[in-house]
Amino acid sequence: MAEKLKPAEKLKKDRVPMRNQEPLERVQNFLEVPLGYSLEEAIQEAQRCLQCNPPYCVAGCPADVRIPQFVEKLIAEDIKGAFLEIKQTNALPAVCGRVCPQEEQCEGACIMNKKGKPIAIGRLERYVADWAKQLDYSDAKKPSTKLNKKVAIVGSGPAGLACASDLAKLGYDVTVYEALHKAGGVLVYGIPEFRLPKAIVGYEVDQIKELGVEINLNYVIGLTKSVDELMQEYDAVFLANGAGAPSFLKIPGENLNGVYSASEFLTRSNLMKAYEFPNYATPIRVDQKAVVVGGGNVAMDAVRTAKRLGAKEATIVYRRGRKEMPARAEEIGHAEEEGIKFELLTNPVKILGDEYGNVVGIECVRMELGEPDESGRRRPQVVEGSNFVIDADTVIIAIGQSANPIVARSATGVETNKWGYFVADENGKTTHPKVWAGGDIVTGAATVILAVGAGKKAAKSIHETLSNKQ
Amino acid sequence: MYKILKKQKWSDTIFSNWIEAPFVAKAAQPGQFIILITSQSGERIPLTIADSNAKEGWVQIVYQVVGASTLELSLMNEGENLYAFVGPLGVPSEIENFGGKVLIIGGGIGIAPIYPVAKKLKELGNYVISIIGARTKDLIIMEDKMKEASNELLIATDDGTYGQKGFVTNIMDDILKKESEAIKDIWAVGPPIMMKMCTRVANEHNKQIWVSLNSIMVDGTGMCGACRVSVGGKTKFACVDGPEFRGNLVNFEEMILRQRQYCDQEREALMLLEEKIRRQASNG
Ligand SMILES: Cc1cc2nc3c(=O)[nH]c(=O)nc-3n(C[C@H](O)[C@H](O)[C@H](O)COP(=O)(O)OP(=O)(O)OC[C@H]3O[C@@H](n4cnc5c(N)ncnc54)[C@H](O)[C@@H]3O)c2cc1C
Ligand SMILES: Cc1cc2nc3c(=O)[nH]c(=O)nc-3n(C[C@H](O)[C@H](O)[C@H](O)COP(=O)(O)OP(=O)(O)OC[C@H]3O[C@@H](n4cnc5c(N)ncnc54)[C@H](O)[C@@H]3O)c2cc1C
Ligand code: SF4
Ligand code: SF4
Ligand code: FES
Numbered sequence: 001m002a003e004k005l006k007p008a009e010k011l012k013k014d015r016v017p018m019r020n021q022e023p024l025e026r027v028q029n030f031l032e033v034p035l036g037y038s039l040e041e042a043i044q045e046a047q048r049c050l051q052c053n054p055p056y057c058v059a060g061c062p063a064d065v066r067i068p069q070f071v072e073k074l075i076a077e078d079i080k081g082a083f084l085e086i087k088q089t090n091a092l093p094a095v096c097g098r099v100c101p102q103e104e105q106c107e108g109a110c111i112m113n114k115k116g117k118p119i120a121i122g123r124l125e126r127y128v129a130d131w132a133k134q135l136d137y138s139d140a141k142k143p144s145t146k147l148n149k150k151v152a153i154v155g156s157g158p159a160g161l162a163c164a165s166d167l168a169k170l171g172y173d174v175t176v177y178e179a180l181h182k183a184g185g186v187l188v189y190g191i192p193e194f195r196l197p198k199a200i201v202g203y204e205v206d207q208i209k210e211l212g213v214e215i216n217l218n219y220v221i222g223l224t225k226s227v228d229e230l231m232q233e234y235d236a237v238f239l240a241n242g243a244g245a246p247s248f249l250k251i252p253g254e255n256l257n258g259v260y261s262a263s264e265f266l267t268r269s270n271l272m273k274a275y276e277f278p279n280y281a282t283p284i285r286v287d288q289k290a291v292v293v294g295g296g297n298v299a300m301d302a303v304r305t306a307k308r309l310g311a312k313e314a315t316i317v318y319r320r321g322r323k324e325m326p327a328r329a330e331e332i333g334h335a336e337e338e339g340i341k342f343e344l345l346t347n348p349v350k351i352l353g354d355e356y357g358n359v360v361g362i363e364c365v366r367m368e369l370g371e372p373d374e375s376g377r378r379r380p381q382v383v384e385g386s387n388f389v390i391d392a393d394t395v396i397i398a399i400g401q402s403a404n405p406i407v408a409r410s411a412t413g414v415e416t417n418k419w420g421y422f423v424a425d426e427n428g429k430t431t432h433p434k435v436w437a438g439g440d441i442v443t444g445a446a447t448v449i450l451a452v453g454a455g456k457k458a459a460k461s462i463h464e465t466l467s468n469k470q
Numbered sequence: 471m472y473k474i475l476k477k478q479k480w481s482d483t484i485f486s487n488w489i490e491a492p493f494v495a496k497a498a499q500p501g502q503f504i505i506l507i508t509s510q511s512g513e514r515i516p517l518t519i520a521d522s523n524a525k526e527g528w529v530q531i532v533y534q535v536v537g538a539s540t541l542e543l544s545l546m547n548e549g550e551n552l553y554a555f556v557g558p559l560g561v562p563s564e565i566e567n568f569g570g571k572v573l574i575i576g577g578g579i580g581i582a583p584i585y586p587v588a589k590k591l592k593e594l595g596n597y598v599i600s601i602i603g604a605r606t607k608d609l610i611i612m613e614d615k616m617k618e619a620s621n622e623l624l625i626a627t628d629d630g631t632y633g634q635k636g637f638v639t640n641i642m643d644d645i646l647k648k649e650s651e652a653i654k655d656i657w658a659v660g661p662p663i664m665m666k667m668c669t670r671v672a673n674e675h676n677k678q679i680w681v682s683l684n685s686i687m688v689d690g691t692g693m694c695g696a697c698r699v700s701v702g703g704k705t706k707f708a709c710v711d712g713p714e715f716r717g718n719l720v721n722f723e724e725m726i727l728r729q730r731q732y733c734d735q736e737r738e739a740l741m742l743l744e745e746k747i748r749r750q751a752s753n754g
Pocket of ligand 1: 099155156157158180183184185186187190219220221222241242243244297407438439440441445449
């Protein structure tokens with residue numbers, strides 16, 4: 001068992017760094033980039049935790065992960081105990097440990113962040129969850145009490161899965177309806193394998209199924225069955241269908257061959273495994289030069305995927321500056337290490353094609369930052385006459401997603417706002433008494449952990465409402 | 471799970487399967503399609519619902535072997551299960567009693583998807599004139615069913631081996647010359663080039679026409695934009711805004727170019743599969 005450190009010693013120690021696959025090597029494969037902690041590294045990092053009471057970190061976690069408790073068990077080398085602590089509140093620890101923006105969540109709230117050395121909570125959570133997967137350990141069991149009440153959930157992304165897990169544990173009969181042929185939402189079709197291996201998502205989804213949750217794949221609510229029908233068949237309905245519709249730039253040439261939305265490009269590569277074409281049947285087109293338009297996490301995922309698919313040159317085109325890029329600093333850093341080029345303060349005006357309808361380039365203008373707008377960000381303005389062309393055989397548009405209307409159209413009495421998102425209060429309650437909603441389809445594109453949090457709140461509110469009805 | 475209940479071979483390249491899919495069968499309407507995946511490593515391929523039966527829980531598809539995925543599908547046997555089958559997708563055809571005649575045109579494999587449209591139109595009391603056509607006699611499918619679903623059925627083959635020699639557009643033009651006024655609406659489904667030609671004829675007679683766009687798709691639910699087409703100068707998603715659009719507004723040139731997007735990869739996939747089939751045949 002590891003020794004206990006004195007507080008003063010804890011403050012002196014630095015964060016234990018995470019080992020990564022070398023950039024030159026990793027751009028040749030789709031394997032995960034961060035390699036994970038060893039047991040020694042995990043314990044060394046865990047020992048720095050001050051075990052605060054109350055714990056500041058937990059306030060930063062929308063899934064209420066019992067952070068000091070699991071860290072304490074980890075120090076004691078009781079990994080199983082640590083796993084059980086985490087699983088009490090978070091059904092997706094291996095996922096969250098990898099993709100949560102911890103700097104804004106738990107680690108941002110950690111007391112040690114004041115010294116710039118927050119506990120690496122995400123990496124520790126990942127370590128513990130990976131341990132369980134490696135040993136094929138599962139705590140999931142069907143609840144002994146059954147309430148004989150049925151809840152339908154639309155969408156198997158993090159919001160839907162979190163809600164399903166909490167309700168199943170309480171004894172509800174939960175059925176999830178998923179349009180695609182795999183469960184997980186953005187976790188399986190959007191976020192690339194090299195950041196979130198699909199086997200890990202599959203493992204956590206399987207544990208939720210072991211709780212008795214039924215997942216109906218290949219089932220499009222709004223087409224195969226309407227929300228109205230679900231309202232009749234179930235005691236409550238949770239809408240968690242995500243913000244899946246891709247936005248385009250609406251500039252000339254966008255329908256040329258070789259121009260993709262990030263959603264299409266990533267779906268082909270991740271969900272359909274086009275990176276293993278032709279062993280997997282779905283094709284994808286990447287030749288020499290790929291250009292990705294946008295500056296968020298989705299753009300970083302797309303450009304790093306293009307590089308791995310063989311692009312000699314992969315470039316980000318973004319209309320504002322480096323500081324304004326919404327992507328996580330860590331992701332931008334990883335992209336830079338991999339040789340991604342950045343054309344900042346640059347905006348596309350036209351996509352150029354040849355006589356066969358194939359994209360050959362993208363015409364851009366340079367931008368400069370003007371006065372701050374309402375959001376406080378300095379508004380980019382065109383530098384007149386600065387037009388220039390970047391050669392490209394693949395162009396990927398990663399400028400955001402919006403609401404897909406299919407679900408809402410079939411949900412009578414569930415109000416949407418002017419952008420098509422469901423109107424819901426902080427507990428996920430919509431304008432229909434039997435319907436809750438949460439995740440990206442309420443907030444617009446956000447994060448996995450906020451979707452998990454929304455799913456948990458809805459589960460709690462559904463339970464309260466249905467319990468009072470008795 | 472998505473069992474192949476029945477399979478028929480209608481010509482060298484055309485097959486029809488009846489798939490067990492009760493939820494799809496229950497909701498299916500004319501003009502809609504499904505997406506299926508043959509096996510775990512397969513791609514998502516869209517196929518129109520040629521017929522369905524809610525009581526018996528099946529959906530019929532008719533497909534032409536044009537590449538690796540349709541070849542793989544044609545090699546699956548009765549009793550086997552598809553990996554995925556989802557639908558019904560897309561907007562149903564806008565069918566009502568128009569109080570007159572309607573013109574239905576099906577070319578090649580496009581006869582299958584036009585059948586439920588014709589059937590429903592006739593059920594609702596329209597006078598249905600159908601024209602079906604193909605390159606040659608062997609490729610004319612569903613003639614009996616089309617006869618049942620129409621008040622008049624006309625047939626054209628390019629080589630004259632059956633029905634009238636020539637294209638469906640020749641017959642279409644003749645009919646519109648005779649009774650343009652009486653024709654309340656027109657549907658045409660077939661290869662893009664045929665739909666483009668039908669649209670040209672409709673335009674010459676100042677008639678509106680519906681076409682069903684078979685653009686390349688991935689999810690089929692409006693999530694990816696792979697299926698985008700230009701209609702009336704605006705970008706539309708064929709899977710959720712269509713697949714039927716007013717042909718008069720469709721940019722067919724762009725659509726045809728977009729369909730060829732993966733020519734090279736498709737050839738590679740087909741060669742790989744054919745090689746595999748050859749190897750299996752020589753081993754076993
Ligand atoms: C490329 C990419 C990278 C990202 N990276 C990160 C990251 O690193 N960290 C992070 O925190 N967040 C990240 N995000 C954001 C995060 O993934 C989302 O905020 C989160 O997944 C939202 O969860 P959700 O459950 O609301 O919706 P989704 O994950 O979108 O899931 C919705 C599910 O509903 C299904 N569905 C939709 N319509 C229907 C229907 N009609 N019937 C049945 N099912 C339907 C969809 O197929 C999907 O499976 C990323 C997003 C993308 C696109
Ligand atoms: C709404 C819709 C309804 C359709 N209905 C029918 C039908 O009832 N019967 C039928 O035989 N065919 C139908 N098709 C076309 C059918 O989907 C394609 O023939 C099939 O996907 C080809 O796959 P493949 O691998 O065998 O051939 P490939 O080698 O992949 O392609 C051959 C040609 O098929 C087209 N194609 C390829 N991939 C796709 C894709 N994912 N989506 C659409 N087209 C593609 C391309 O034009 C390509 O050049 C329909 C297509 C759409 C969009
Ligand atoms: S779930 Fe996310 S926010 Fe919560 S503790 Fe884990 S990494 Fe931090
Ligand atoms: S705030 Fe930081 S130091 Fe305190 S308990 Fe949480 S993780 Fe440990
Ligand atoms: S196929 Fe993806 S949006 Fe139409």
